[in-house]
Amino acid sequence: MTPAQSMLRAATGLSLSKSVVERAIKNRMEQTAVTDHDAYLEHMTPEELTALVELVVVPESWFYRDAQAFAAMTEFVRARLKADRDRLVRILSIPCAGGEEPYTIAMVLADAGIPPRNFMIDAYDISPACVERAKSGIYGRNAFRAQDLSFRDQHFTSDGDGDYRINDAIRKQVRFKQGNLLEFDLSTRSAYYDVVFCRNLLIYFDKPTTKAAIAKLAALLMDDGQLFAGYAEVPSFCQHGFSPLPYNQAFGLRKEVATPARKPLHTPRGADKAKPAPPRAARTIASPPSLPPAVPSSRSRPAAATPPAAAPVVDLLAEARRLADLGDVKAAERACRDHLAQHPESAEAYFILGLLNELTNKPQMAADYWKRCIYLQPDHYEALCHLALLAEANNDAAGAAALKARAARIYKRQQASLDAKP
Ligand SMILES: C[S@@+](CC[C@H](N)C(=O)[O-])C[C@H]1O[C@@H](n2cnc3c(N)ncnc32)[C@H](O)[C@@H]1O
Incomplete structure (x- = not known):
């Protein structure tokens, strides 16, 4: 890693490729009329660093992005107010980019008839430019990507030039501030928020920064609060003390402390029918070493792959999981291999082998196993998510984006077929 990459990582937490960093530096050198690269870095001021950070962040967002999260959040807020109608529900949106996410929260709650006095939203982003844009509340076409744009007529005023300004009733529900999640001062905000949005x-x-960020978020969230993540981020939360909530495509999580009773290894048939299944990405190794509790669902396997002697198949994989739960990675690997000796096309066994290798810091081996897994089962959502996260860690943004897009399509398809079942 170059000194400039390290400096920007220290300032933001972002894993940035050398080319992204060098492009930003070149841009700033041109704007500040500095010609010497080393001199530019040597004379870095806090103001200049802020300007540089602006060039490397990805402030991409839009209204009603991944809309199911807002519906799930509304359900939760309603339940809070049903228990105590005078309650003030505190919501955090971090990062908020240009305000699209927190304003969506405010619109959705207003539309659901939640009185303004019953909720407040704090919204933070590291980028001062984003926060200024959010405060201005003026948006162009790019912010309106949802199919149904009726919210725009209801909560915005057109300026006649193609831009729209958010109405004051919504604007006053959100407090914007510039802030870095990794430096969040917890002294007055410990267990302060009922709901946290931390998406994308x-x-x-990278992994250590993700862990540190999740620790901050866990500290900010009430023990019985709910957190909404980006879909590819669910596995990381599950590795660091969160459990998925059974909302459909909302990628909601809660702290494990709020749910002391873990699901049994063998979930009884039909036990999950009342609500849609959580994202399959949630079934991942927890920390300390612990494998996902559920036996792989037959839903995601092609019918032809189901072996005739089903019972021993499940037992060997369950045994692998049990051994991994006990921290016996070697024995777990052996159980997977024994299983593969009988069922060489078991995608799930390769998936577990990938998890075991990730756990023992062998990312390349893990990637090879997950690739084998999706070769055998192209719709293996979790393997795709894990590969996407690995690609991110390797600064392969394009590869990660392609894997995430594929995982998203599969996730949507699986949820749609679940919803269609009586
Ligand atoms: C892709 S946007 C996500 C916005 C919104 N949550 C969403 O999902 O649409 C990522 C944002 O993270 C912000 N960001 C990057 N590092 C940050 C940090 N350490 N703390 C707070 N915000 C950060 C960037 O400025 C950018 O606006």
């Missing part, structure tokens, strides 16, 4: 930030962090 951790995907840009």
Whole structure:
């Protein structure tokens, strides 16, 4: 890593490629009329660093992005107010980019008839330019990508030039501030928020930074609060003390402390029918070493792959999981291999082998196993998510984006077929 990459990582937490960093530096050198690269870095001021950070962040967002999260959040807020109608529900949106996410929260709650006095939203982003844009509340076409744009007529005023300004009733529900999640002062905010939105930030962090960020978020969230993540970020949360919530495509999580009773290894048939299944990405190794509790669902396997002697198949994989739960990675690997000796096309066994290798810091081996897994089962959502996260960690943004897009399509398809079942 170059000194400039290290400096920007220290300032933001972002894992940035050398080319992104060098492009930003070149840009700033041109703007500040500095010609010497080393001199530019040597004379770095806090103001100049802020300007440089602006060039490397990804402030991409839009209203009603991944809309199911807002519906799930509304359900939760309603339940809070049903228990105590005078309660003030505190919501955090970090990172908020240009305000699209927190304003969506405010619109959705207003539309659901939640009185303004019953909720407040704090919204933070590291980028001062984003925060200024959010405060201005003026948006162009790019912010309106949702199919149904009726919210725009209801909560915005057109300026006649193609831009729209958010109405004051919504604007006053949100307090914007510039801030770095990794430096968040917890002294007055410990267990302060009922709901936290932290979407599409951790995907840009490396593993240690992700862990540190999740620790901050866990500290900010009430023990019985709910957190909404980006879909590819769910596995990381599950590795660091969160459990998925059974909302459909909302990628909601709660702290494990709030749910002391873990699901049994063998979930009884039909036990999950009342609600849609959580994202399959949630079934991942927890920390300390612990494998996902559920036996792989037959839903995601092609019918032809189901072996006739089903019972021993499940037992060997379950045994691998049990051994891994006990921290016996070697024995777990052996159980997977025994299983593969009988069922050489078991995608799930390769998936577990990938997890075991990730756990023992062998990312390349893990990637090879997950690739084998999706070769055998192209719709293996979790393997795709893990590969996407690895690609991010390797600064392969294009590869990660392609894997995430594929995982998203599969996730949507699986949820749609689940929803269609009686
Ligand atoms: C892709 S946007 C996500 C916005 C929104 N949550 C969403 O999902 O649409 C990522 C944002 O993270 C911000 N960011 C990057 N590092 C940050 C940090 N350490 N703390 C707070 N915000 C950060 C960037 O400025 C950028 O606006």
